[in-house]
Amino acid sequence: MSEVHRQSIPLEHLSVGMFVVELDVPWINSPFLTHSRKIKSFKDIDALRRSGVKTLVIDTERGAAPKVSPQYVAGVSRDDVSKEASNRNPEPAVVKATKPRDPSVAVELAAAQKVAEQVKQVASQLFEALDANKAIDVKVVDPLVDETLASLNRNNQALMSLVHLSRKSQKLADHAFSTFCIALNMGVALKHSPEELQALGLAALLHEAGWQHLPLNLMGKRTKYTANEEQLIARHVDIGLNMLQSSNLPELVGRIIAEHHERNDGTGYPNCLKGGDIHPLSQILAIADAYDERIHQLQDRPGLLPRNALQLLYKETKKGAFDSKAMTAFISMMGVYPVTSAVLLESGEKGIVVEHDQHAHTTRIKIIYDGSGKALDNPVEACVTQAEEGRSIKSLLDPADSRVDPFGLLVFVTP
Ligand SMILES: [Fe+2]
Numbered sequence: 001m002s003e004v005h006r007q008s009i010p011l012e013h014l015s016v017g018m019f020v021v022e023l024d025v026p027w028i029n030s031p032f033l034t035h036s037r038k039i040k041s042f043k044d045i046d047a048l049r050r051s052g053v054k055t056l057v058i059d060t061e062r063g064a065a066p067k068v069s070p071q072y073v074a075g076v077s078r079d080d081v082s083k084e085a086s087n088r089n090p091e092p093a094v095v096k097a098t099k100p101r102d103p104s105v106a107v108e109l110a111a112a113q114k115v116a117e118q119v120k121q122v123a124s125q126l127f128e129a130l131d132a133n134k135a136i137d138v139k140v141v142d143p144l145v146d147e148t149l150a151s152l153n154r155n156n157q158a159l160m161s162l163v164h165l166s167r168k169s170q171k172l173a174d175h176a177f178s179t180f181c182i183a184l185n186m187g188v189a190l191k192h193s194p195e196e197l198q199a200l201g202l203a204a205l206l207h208e209a210g211w212q213h214l215p216l217n218l219m220g221k222r223t224k225y226t227a228n229e230e231q232l233i234a235r236h237v238d239i240g241l242n243m244l245q246s247s248n249l250p251e252l253v254g255r256i257i258a259e260h261h262e263r264n265d266g267t268g269y270p271n272c273l274k275g276g277d278i279h280p281l282s283q284i285l286a287i288a289d290a291y292d293e294r295i296h297q298l299q300d301r302p303g304l305l306p307r308n309a310l311q312l313l314y315k316e317t318k319k320g321a322f323d324s325k326a327m328t329a330f331i332s333m334m335g336v337y338p339v340t341s342a343v344l345l346e347s348g349e350k351g352i353v354v355e356h357d358q359h360a361h362t363t364r365i366k367i368i369y370d371g372s373g374k375a376l377d378n379p380v381e382a383c384v385t386q387a388e389e390g391r392s393i394k395s396l397l398d399p400a401d402s403r404v405d406p407f408g409l410l411v412f413v414t415p
C-alpha cells in the first residue's frame, strides 16, 4: 500500500465505503477478525465505537476518502496510530499464501488422524521406556516430525482441530501430541530451519517426561495446588532431564526442555531466566505448552474455551510473560476464534468454527442453529468474512450452557 493513501482519522470521520487498515485498540479487543476491512454499514462503525476505537488509519486507494480535508484530520498523526498499534496491537503479520490452500480440513483430517495416532503411540512408548529407566532412541521421532510438517503444510488447521478435541485419558501422551503440533506449527510460521524444527518437535514430545515420577493425579487437579505440591511439580523439569540423560539427547533439545517453564519476565522456573537468556525455541514451546494446559485443564485451574485461553495468554504476553513475536505467530495461526469454537453470528445463527484461513482472513462455520434458535435438520457450512454484512461472528458461545445449546449439538465432530 502506498504511504500517500494512508490517512489517520478520528472515528467520527469514518463513513461507509472507507477501507480501514489499522485501529488504535489491541487486535484481540477489535470486533473484527482482522483490522483490515471495508466499512459496509453503520453497524460496523457502531461496533468499532463499542470496542473503544478512537482513531484509525484508512487506505484511500482501496476505499472512500474522508470528506473533510487532511489538515482537519491531522490532529492525530498516522505515526501516532502506527506507533500505538505496533506497541499495543499484536495483529499478526499477514503471511502471504504461496500456494492455494488445499486440501480442506475435512479432506486432510484423515491423514492428520493417522499422524496423531502415531505421535501418541510413540510418545507413550517413549514415556514407558523412560519410566523403566531405559535409554530411548530419539531418532524414532524424526519421521513423526516430517509427517506432521507435511500435514501442516497441506492444511495447518486439521491437526489443530484434533488438538482441541476433548480427551478422556492418556493425559501425558495427549498433551505431548498437542504441544508437538502447536509448537511445530509455530516453528514453521516463525521460519525456523529443518534442524531446529526437529529439535523443537523432539523437545515438545518429551518435555513432560518427568511428570511420570510425580503423582499423576496432580495433573489436572481440580483444587488449588498447595505450596508443597507446587514445589513438587517444579521438580518435573529436572527429573525429566535426568531420565533422559542416557539417551543421547542433542544439547539444544535438552535446553528447550529445561526452559519450557521459564518466562520472559523472569517469573518462570526452575532458574527464573529472563528474555534473551531463553532460547527462541523454548519461547515457542512455553506458549504451546501453556495453551494446551489451559484448554485441557492440566493444572489446578478450570479449563478454558480456546478463545478465552488465547485471550489470557495474550494478556500475559502484554505483562511480559511470553515472547510477543512468538505469541503473534501463535494467534495468527489459531485465528481469533480457534477451530472447534462455538460461535454466535450477527444473524442470530449459531455454529462451530471448522476452518480458519489465515491467508484469506475467512472462517468456515458449520451452522447448527438458525437465527430463530431452531436446530437445523441438515447443518450447512458458511464461509464468513468480517466484511460480510449480517453474518459475521458476533461472539463466542459456551456450549456447556444448556440455554446456548439445548440439544448438545455445538460440538466439533471429526468426520
Ligand atoms: Fe512442564
Ligand SMILES: [Fe+2]
Binding pocket: 175, 179, 207, 208, 289, 293
Ligand atoms: Fe507441558
